Structure formats: C-alpha cells, structure tokens
Amino acid sequence: MRLVVGEDSVLFREGLVRLLADAGHDVLAAVGDAEVMEAAVAELQPDVVIADIRMPPLLESDGARAAARIRVTSPEVGILLLSQHIELRECLDLVGTPGFGYLLKDRVLHLAEFDDALRRVADCGSAIDPEIVRSLVRARRSSALDSLTPREVEVLALVAEGHSNAFIAATLFLSERTVMAHMRSVFTKLGLTEDGATHRRVLAVITYLGSQQVNVPATHSGKH
Amino acid sequence: MDISRFVARGPRAIGAVAASAYDFGVGAGTDARGPYPCEHVRVKAAHARALTLGATVAWALPVGLAAVASAHETAGQGWGFLGSQLPELLTPVVCVAAAWLIVRRVPTSPTGPALAWTGGGIAVVMALDVLTQSEFFVSSLPGVGAVATVSTGLWPLDLVGLLILLLVFPDGRRTGRIWRAVVPAYAAATVMLVIAMWGSRKVDGQVEGGPTGGPRVVLLVAGLLLVAACLVAAIVSLVLRYRSGDEVLRLRVRWLMLAGVAIMALLVAGWVMSIGFKAPLDVAYAPVLVAIVVLVPVAVAVAVVRHDLFDIDRLLSQSTAWMVTLVLSAATFGIVVLAVSEVLSRSSGLDLTAAAFVTALVLLPLHRYVSTAVARIVDRDRFVAVARVERFAADVRAGRRAPEEIETVLREAHGDPGLRLFLAEGGSWVDPSGAPCPDAAGLTLTFGGDAIARIHSTNDAARARRRLGELSRAAAVPIEVSRLRLGLLAGRARLIEATVAERRRLERDLHDGAQQRLIATGMRLRRLQRDLDPNRSAEIDCAVAELEGTVAELRELAHGVRPSRLDDGLLTALEAMRATTPIPMDLDVSPLPALDDVQVLSAYLVVAEAVTNSLKHARATHVGVRVADLAGRLCVEVSDDGIGGVPDGGALTALRDRVESVGGTVTISSPSGAGTTVQAML
Numbered sequence: 001m002r003l004v005v006g007e008d009s010v011l012f013r014e015g016l017v018r019l020l021a022d023a024g025h026d027v028l029a030a031v032g033d034a035e036v037m038e039a040a041v042a043e044l045q046p047d048v049v050i051a052d053i054r055m056p057p058l059l060e061s062d063g064a065r066a067a068a069r070i071r072v073t074s075p076e077v078g079i080l081l082l083s084q085h086i087e088l089r090e091c092l093d094l095v096g097t098p099g100f101g102y103l104l105k106d107r108v109l110h111l112a113e114f115d116d117a118l119r120r121v122a123d124c125g126s127a128i129d130p131e132i133v134r135s136l137v138r139a140r141r142s143s144a145l146d147s148l149t150p151r152e153v154e155v156l157a158l159v160a161e162g163h164s165n166a167f168i169a170a171t172l173f174l175s176e177r178t179v180m181a182h183m184r185s186v187f188t189k190l191g192l193t194e195d196g197a198t199h200r201r202v203l204a205v206i207t208y209l210g211s212q213q214v215n216v217p218a219t220h221s222g223k224h
Numbered sequence: 225m226d227i228s229r230f231v232a233r234g235p236r237a238i239g240a241v242a243a244s245a246y247d248f249g250v251g252a253g254t255d256a257r258g259p260y261p262c263e264h265v266r267v268k269a270a271h272a273r274a275l276t277l278g279a280t281v282a283w284a285l286p287v288g289l290a291a292v293a294s295a296h297e298t299a300g301q302g303w304g305f306l307g308s309q310l311p312e313l314l315t316p317v318v319c320v321a322a323a324w325l326i327v328r329r330v331p332t333s334p335t336g337p338a339l340a341w342t343g344g345g346i347a348v349v350m351a352l353d354v355l356t357q358s359e360f361f362v363s364s365l366p367g368v369g370a371v372a373t374v375s376t377g378l379w380p381l382d383l384v385g386l387l388i389l390l391l392v393f394p395d396g397r398r399t400g401r402i403w404r405a406v407v408p409a410y411a412a413a414t415v416m417l418v419i420a421m422w423g424s425r426k427v428d429g430q431v432e433g434g435p436t437g438g439p440r441v442v443l444l445v446a447g448l449l450l451v452a453a454c455l456v457a458a459i460v461s462l463v464l465r466y467r468s469g470d471e472v473l474r475l476r477v478r479w480l481m482l483a484g485v486a487i488m489a490l491l492v493a494g495w496v497m498s499i500g501f502k503a504p505l506d507v508a509y510a511p512v513l514v515a516i517v518v519l520v521p522v523a524v525a526v527a528v529v530r531h532d533l534f535d536i537d538r539l540l541s542q543s544t545a546w547m548v549t550l551v552l553s554a555a556t557f558g559i560v561v562l563a564v565s566e567v568l569s570r571s572s573g574l575d576l577t578a579a580a581f582v583t584a585l586v587l588l589p590l591h592r593y594v595s596t597a598v599a600r601i602v603d604r605d606r607f608v609a610v611a612r613v614e615r616f617a618a619d620v621r622a623g624r625r626a627p628e629e630i631e632t633v634l635r636e637a638h639g640d641p642g643l644r645l646f647l648a649e650g651g652s653w654v655d656p657s658g659a660p661c662p663d664a665a666g667l668t669l670t671f672g673g674d675a676i677a678r679i680h681s682t683n684d685a686a687r688a689r690r691r692l693g694e695l696s697r698a699a700a701v702p703i704e705v706s707r708l709r710l711g712l713l714a715g716r717a718r719l720i721e722a723t724v725a726e727r728r729r730l731e732r733d734l735h736d737g738a739q740q741r742l743i744a745t746g747m748r749l750r751r752l753q754r755d756l757d758p759n760r761s762a763e764i765d766c767a768v769a770e771l772e773g774t775v776a777e778l779r780e781l782a783h784g785v786r787p788s789r790l791d792d793g794l795l796t797a798l799e800a801m802r803a804t805t806p807i808p809m810d811l812d813v814s815p816l817p818a819l820d821d822v823q824v825l826s827a828y829l830v831v832a833e834a835v836t837n838s839l840k841h842a843r844a845t846h847v848g849v850r851v852a853d854l855a856g857r858l859c860v861e862v863s864d865d866g867i868g869g870v871p872d873g874g875a876l877t878a879l880r881d882r883v884e885s886v887g888g889t890v891t892i893s894s895p896s897g898a899g900t901t902v903q904a905m906l
C-alpha cells in the first residue's frame with residue numbers, strides 16, 4: 001500500500017514508518033508539518049494518508065483541517081487520523097464518510113488491528129476507534145439507546161467502528177443472519193434507514209450518535 | 225400718594241435720584257424666574273454708569289463746598305467740620321469705589337448704583353451740613369437759609385442707598401405691592417420728618433429749635449417709626465430672598481452676612497475693651513466704624529463680582545464660630561471671677577487666676593463644639609455633604625457597607641449624578657468596575673503620597689471644586705480600600721488565567737511528550753518481537769500491555785488536569801462526565817453565550833467536584849446538573865438525593881475557593897437527610 005505519514009513527533013514517526021515498512025507498505029513520504037503533508041499528498045496521490053490531528057504549524061487541529069482539505073482536493077485518497085485523545089471537533093464532518101478512519105495512537109501497538117483498520121480505510125470503508133464509539137454510546141445511553149438490548153448495543157458499537165457483518169458475527173460468535181436481524185432492529189428503534197454499504201451504515205450511526213452530542217440542541221434535558 | 229409721585233418724578237429731589245435708580249431697574253427688564261417670587265432686575269449699563277457718576281459727584285460736593293468755605297473763612301470752619309466726620313467721609317469713598325468696580329464688571333447689576341448711592345446719600349447730607357453751617361454760604365448764598373429749614377429733617381437720606389441696596393441686593397427684589405411700597409413709604413417718612421423738624425437748625429452738631437407742638441411731635445414719632453419699619457422691611461426682604469433663593473444668590477448674601485458677623489465680632493470686642501479695660505469709647509469702637517465703612521461695600525462688591533473668590537461658607541462658619549466662642553469664653557471668665565469672689569468674699573488674685581485657668585480649659589472643647597454647631601446651621605450644605613461621606617467611611621470601617629459604593633455616595637453628596645471616579649490600577653486608570661479609562665481626568669486624590677484616584681465632576685465652579693476636594697479627603701479611605709480590593713481581584717483574575725493556561729500547557733505536554741514516547745517505545749518493542757521466538761514474544765506482549773496501561777493512565781491524568789473534551793464545549797465535556805458517572809445523572813444545559821476558557825474550566829470543575837462529593841460522602845443514588853445563563857452570569861447547580869448535612873466550610877471548601885477566586889459566589893444548601901444542592905454563580 002502506498003502511504004504518506006504526517007506526524008510531528010520524530011520518535012513516533014520513525015517508529016511508525018518502520019512498523020509500516022515491516023508490514024510491507026510503501027511509505028512515500030514522512031513529514032512533520034500539515035502544510036508539507038498536504039503538498040506531498042497532492043503530488044504523490046497515495047492510497048492512504050496517516051495524519052496526526054495536532055501538528056505544526058499552529059499545533060492546533062491542523063492535521064484534521066488538512067485532512068478535510070485533502071478530502072476535497074484528492075477524494076480518492078483514504079484518510080486515517082491519529083490522536084492522543086478523543087478530539088472530534090474538527091473532523092466530525094469526515095467521521096463515517098467512506099475511506100476515513102480515526103484511531104487513538106496506542107492502537108498502532110496492536111499491529112493486526114491497526115493493519116486491518118488501514119486496509120478498511122484504503123478500501124473506502126470506515127475505521128473508528130472503539131474507545132471513541134464507546135464514549136459516544138455512553139454519552140447517549142440515557143436517550144433512545146435505552147430501548148436497545150445489550151446485544152443490540154454491542155452490534156451498534158461494532159457497526160460504528162466500521163466493521164463488516166462477517167467480522168461482527170465472528171467477534172460476537174453469532175451467525176451473520178442474527179447480526180443482520182439485530183441491525184434491522186437497531187435501525188428501526190433509532191429511526192434510521194438501513195443501507196447495504198458498510199460505510200453508509202457507519203455514517204448513519206455515527207451521525208446519529210455524534211450529531212446529538214456535539215451539535216447542541218436548543219434545550220437538552222436527559223431523563224432516566 | 226402725592227408724596228410718592230413727587231419722589232418718583234421730582235428730578236431735583238435727592239431721594240428721587242436713588243428711588244429712580246430703583247425704578248430704572250424695574251422698568252428696564254424683569255424676568256420672574258424659578259420657583260420663588262423674585263424679579264431679576266437689570267438696569268441699562270448707561271443708567272448704571274450715570275447713577276454711579278452722580279454718586280461720585282455727590283461725594284465731591286461736601287469736599288468742594290468745604291474747600292470753598294475754608295478759602296473764604298478765617299476760622300477754616302469747613303475743613304474742621306469735615307475733619308470731625310472722617311469715617312462718614314470715608315464711607316462714600318469706599319462705597320463709590322466698590323460701586324465703580326461692580327459697574328465695570330457687571331454693568332447691568334442694580335447693586336452698583338445702589339451701593340454708590342449708599343455713599344452718595346451720606347455725602348449729600350454732609351454737603352447740606354457744610355452748606356448750612358458755614359457762615360460764608362449762609363451770608364453769601366440767598367437760598368441757603370431756606371435749605372437750612374429743611375436740612376435737619378433730611379437725615380434719612382443717609383440710609384436711602386442702604387435701603388435700596390438691601391431691597392435689590394444681589395440681583396433683584398421680591399415681587400408684591402408691599403415691597404414696591406417700601407421706597408415711597410421711606411420717602412413719605414422723610415417728608416414727615418422734614419415737616420416735623422421744619423425751622424430747626426444744627427449748631428455744632430446739636431439740633432436747635434426742635435419740634436414743640438403736639439402735632440409735630442406726633443409727626444416726628446410717626447416718621448421715625450416709619451423709617452424704622454422701612455429698614456426692617458428691607459432686611460426682611462433680603463432674608464426672604466435668601467431663604468427662597470438659589471445657590472448663587474445664597475452665596476452672595478453670605479458675603480454680606482460675613483461682613484455683618486465681622487462687625488458684630490468687633491462690636492463685642494469694643495464692648496469688652498470699653499467695659500473690661502476701660503478704654504475710651506472712640507478708641508474702643510473705632511474698628512467697628514472702620515469695619516462698617518470698609519467691610520460692607522467690599523463684601524457687596526465681592527459678592528456681585530467674584531462670589532466664588534473664597535470659600536465663603538467656611539469663612540462665614542469659622543468667623544461666626546470664633547465670635548460665639550469669644551463671647552462664651554468671656555462669659556465663662558466673668559462668671560468664674562464673680563463666683564470665686566463671691567465664695568471668698570474678698571478680692572484676691574485667686575479669682576482671676578481661677579478664671580483664666582477655667583477659660584483656658586474650656587476654650588478648645590468649647591470652640592470645637594461651637595464650630596460643629598455653627599457649621600451645621602451656617603454652612604449646612606457642606607456640613608451635610610461631608611458628614612454623609614464621613615458616615616459612609618465609618619460604615620465601611622465597621623463593615624456595614626462595601627467601599628465600592630463610594631462613587632454613588634460621592635454623586636449623592638456632591639449633588640452631581642454625572643460625577644465619575646477613576647482608580648489608579650497597575651499604572652493606568654480604571655473605573656470602579658475595573659474597565660480601563662485612559663482618558664481619566666479630574667481632581668487627583670493622593671493617599672500616602674501616591675495618586676490613587678481621580679474624581680471628575682460635571683460641575684466645574686470654583687466652589688464645587690473646593691467642595692469636591694473636601695469630600696474626596698473624607699472619602700480617601702473607602703476609595704483606597706476599593707482600589708486595593710479591585711487590584712486584588714484583578715491580580716487574582718490574572719493568576720487564574722495563568723493557571724488555566726498552565727493546565728492547558730501541562731495537558732499538551734502529557735499528550736505530546738510522555739504519551740508519544742511511551743508509544744514509540746512500544747513500537748520498538750513490537751519490531752523486536754518479530755525476530756524473537758514465541759516464548760519470549762509473550763514477554764514482549766506483557767511489556768506492551770504495561771505500556772498501554774501507562775498511556776491510559778497518563779490520558780486520565782491529563783484529563784484531570786484539563787479535560788481535552790472541553791475543547792468541544794462544556795456540554796460535550798459534561799456528557800462525557802455523565803458517561804463515566806456510576807449513578808444516574810440528569811443533565812440540563814440551557815443555550816449558553818460564548819464562554820471563555822476560565823469560565824468553561826471553572827464550571828466543569830465545579831460540577832466535577834460537587835458530583836465527586838455526592839458520590840463519596842452523600843451516599844446519593846441520583847444527581848442532577850443544571851447549567852444556565854442567568855442575566856449574564858453562568859449558573860451551575862448540582863443537586864443530589866443523598867444524606868445532606870454538609871458542614872459549612874467542610875468538604876466543599878476547595879470548590880468555594882475555586883469559584884470565589886474567579887469572582888463567583890457559592891451557595892450550599894444541605895439540610896440533614898434531604899440531599900445537597902450546590903449552586904455556583906460565575
């Protein structure tokens with residue numbers, strides 16, 4: 001896979017580049033600045049760009065903003081954002097769109113999981129860190145999610161992370177049919193329309209979870 | 225009626241000259257102004273000049289006549305007569321000079337001509353005296369004998385100027401027929417006296433051939449009573465105008481009052497000298513005469529031209545106080561002398577010594593007491609204003625009022641709603657709320673040598689400035705205290721801002737520094753793992769898991785320093801908190817205006833601390849969090865259903881400190897067994 005890496009911490013960048021090389025990927029460029037990264041992506045057109053959210057020049061969410069621009073200028077390039085902590089403000093529009101991933105940095109220590117997420121992003125799928133999904137679900141737990149069974153919540157979380165039905169079935173030791181039944185039930189209860197493509201379900205679920213969280217409604221009152 | 229018409233129209237009658245000055249004014253223009261019935265008399269400048277010139281010429285009359293008389297007489301009688309009446313000759317000089325000053329500076333004021341004729345009237349009477357008592361004129365001028373028959377009754381002309389002055393000073397007279405009738409009545413009284421005294425003449429200052437018949441004596445008494453009544457009426461009119469007049473009018477009248485008080489004081493002194501020290505009468509009372517002659521015209525002139533010259537209230541108040549003290553201590557002295565000599569029943573040195581001792585003992589406290597009492601009456605406005613500020617300062621010392629109210633108190637005491645107070649804070653000027661005011665201007669107040677405040681008043685009169693100076697001195701301590709408190713708040717706010725920035729930096733350092741290095745180390749271990757046999761590989765897995773745990777811990781730590789989710793808004797951060805709280809938590813967040821870093825973090829930490837308290841100590845099963853914008857302040861409320869009974873100053877002290885350090889307030893309601901509600905206003 002052809003990759004561009006944007007990461008300002010030299011230690012982390014070098015470690016990541018070696019791990020990716022070991023896994024057989026072709027790292028075309030490894031840079032430490034969001035603007036340089038943008039230029040490299042425009043020139044090299046990699047399969048995926050792996051970008052740290054917080055990067056120079058401003059040390060704010062420069063990486064996320066550069067990613068949003070890359071999505072416009074080079075829609076074919078997959079985007080995988082890395083972050084030390086959950087920081088959704090700048091990239092909410094990208095979450096759940098095809099070819100987008102958002103992982104906490106510790107995830108790279110689990111080589112297989114990381115590689116899997118990278119491939120999903122490259123294949124126009126979705127990869128959302130379980131930690132982020134967990135926090136979104138937890139924050140929502142007092143609303144419509146209350147009507148879901150525990151098993152349905154598990155399925156919902158895995159969908160949100162961007163996994164396929166087969167993966168979910170394997171993870172939860174269920175048949176794919178059962179998973180799909182759960183899926184339909186979840187979508188009906190939450191009032192969402194189901195669509196075959198994985199990334200669209202992710203989009204629906206993430207949008208459902210995220211929109212009500214970050215886009216503050218006029219008055220919000222939680223009830224038990 | 226005929227008489228008054230005669231006075232009003234008879235151009236040759238001397239009384240009429242003064243009376244017409246009075247009527248010029250009324251005719252020249254009146255404007256009934258304000259709530260009190262008083263006409264503001266304006267005379268034409270040309271008339272004022274002509275009248276004052278007339279008085280000047282009138283003053284020259286006795287001198288000229290005396291000069292002519294002495295040139296033709298061997299005895300030099302004319303000069304001798306004038307020499308014996310020096311104070312009376314001096315009166316017109318000072319009056320006319322003061323009148324010219326007024327006419328030049330305030331040409332339309334009726335006070336100038338009136339003052340000129342206060343002297344002019346005296347001069348005319350003197351001239352008549354010279355004329356009728358000089359042998360040269362009596363023998364050489366045919367009409368002098370006829371003049372002599374009326375001249376002894378014309379003495380009220382001495383006072384006609386003063387009468388008019390009292391009626392019009394400083395800038396008008398009261399309306400109404402009574403006041404209009406005063407001058408005609410006075411003229412009528414003069415005619416009555418002339419008729420009563422008809423045929424008498426003065427020889428060496430003594431009247432010869434006074435009235436003998438019954439009707440003429442009655443006429444004489446009636447005339448005298450009428451003269452007295454007119455003078456009393458004039459004084460009453462001045463008092464009435466003073467009572468109903470505005471601030472400036474009162475100030476002007478007070479100058480005249482000051483002269484009156486000075487004359488009274490000298491009168492007392494003259495009395496003490498003549499009775500106590502057996503001084504000759506002319507020596508004892510000479511200062512009184514000079515004072516009358518000089519002080520009254522000068523006071524009138526100052527009142528009209530520069531009533532703002534000195535702090536008249538203070539002068540008047542203090543001189544009155546000293547006079548009263550003088551009288552009281554003299555009385556004390558006399559009483560003690562009397563009492564001691566009564567008790568010892570013989571004269572000895574002891575009575576005087578005792579009297580001196582007692583008088584010295586009571587003098588200072590007496591004066592202090594009298595000063596306060598007199599100031600309360602005479603200089604009431606200043607006394608009330610300063611007392612108001614001083615009472616406020618005392619209240620501040622006693623903790624009953626907040627020093628920050630000082631601006632309002634000064635506004636009220638000074639009677640100026642536009643008054644503004646600026647405080648020196650960190651090398652620049654700020655208003656009492658702390659907002660910077662680089663264009664601060666006004667009276668600078670120093671405290672211990674440092675400029676601490678500026679007070680700007682919209683009233684820029686010299687008197688108002690003096691008053692403001694006194695008020696600001698009385699207010700110095702509250703002003704300094706509020707300035708220091710403001711400085712403390714500003715300093716604390718800066719500290720809090722720095723702390724918040726520091727927390728943010730620390731959080732970043734943890735994320736970007738330690739966490740990154742740990743993960744980088746983990747990645748190196750993973751790379752090494754590839755070359756190891758499976759047995760050792762499990763060891764690496766453990767090490768990496770250990771590292772991951774440490775990274776998670778660091779993330780938690782950084783979250784405690786400053787939750788990074790606060791970047792996504794207060795609601796997001798609170799929802800994340802709800803996600804990790806083990807008991808049900810109601811969250812009610814109203815739409816909020818844009819909040820700054822300090823507010824967001826403070827609100828978050830208040831909730832975090834209160835919720836933690838509920839979990840740890842209250843055995844709560846449910847907690848509610850409410851955040852709302854209340855009139856520009858952020859209201860954060862956390863309530864639980866726990867056991868309550870949080871001791872005051874107990875577990876929530878840290879929370880209280882945190883809120884108060886950003887200028888907020890905390891109310892904790894925690895009845896035992898009925899839950900705890902913590903409310904913070906930020």
